[in-house]
Amino acid sequence: MYERIVTDFDIRTIMDSGQVFRIRPLSAAGETFLAAAGNHAVLIRQKPESEDRMRVSFSCTEEEFSDFWNSYFDLDRDYEAIRRSVDPADVFLTSAIRCGYGIRILRQDLWETIISFLVSQNNNITRIRRSLEALCERCGEKISVNAFPDGPDDSLTDGSVHAFPSPEAVLEGGPDGLDGLGLGYRDKYIFRMAQRCAGQEGREWLGLLQKSSYEDALALLLKEYGIGKKVADCICLFALHHVDAFPVDTHMKQILAAFYPEGFPFSRYEGYAGILQQYMFYYKLTQRRTS
DNA sequence: GGTCAGGTCCTAT
């Protein structure tokens, strides 16, 4: 177990911010969460330490934390500086960053993120989660998760968590191997993308994407079947960490029309507008729930 | 029971 006190971190806000689909609360009321990413998984507990600081425990060694989770949660970036840069006269954005305190833009696995956002199109978050979980259960290998020493979380040590499947594992069942996962018409996009990413050639393509600039990565992704501008931007932002990518979906369209009729001030936030997009998107979701 | 989901593809102008 590794413990750390952090600012601008709230695992619940991150979980609900729409960028990731495989973090879930472990106990309904508690403050323990299970985060699965690629073939890694960890339990996370958090407790407010002060107004703006959180005590966060990870059920892994310090080594695994610094090798993987530290970067995954983007813990080396100064989000306070980003929040401070927001125009105080911008009422919507100011409200959004207050509401979304604790958000961070994750560095998710590229292949997993491509599939996740292929599934996300014209879909709702509940169903996206269900489909991805079902895909992992059917095609992904079981992985073990360390429990907390004092936790009632031992049920997870028996291998009930599944890794995100490899492209090869997705291909294994053939074209009909994805039936029954609730993917609908998206199953063909996913199957073709698995063919694209499988094998030596597929790994090289993924590697090329990793090394590409935002502009080049966008162009490469847009050539693929089932990937349009919005999904491509999500992949650039949530996996490749091009934080200037600014995905515009139905919610963002509504926000831009309602609050930025003269256009969003991209030049003021050049280089990191995608992070602000995430606060705005999350804020919109919370508003919808209560109205 | 319709409507709506973090869109994209395909076809017709």
Add this chain to the structure above:
DNA sequence: ATAGGACCTGAC
């Protein structure tokens, strides 16, 4: 080049 319709499915 751009607009409009079709699309799987289930949660609400």
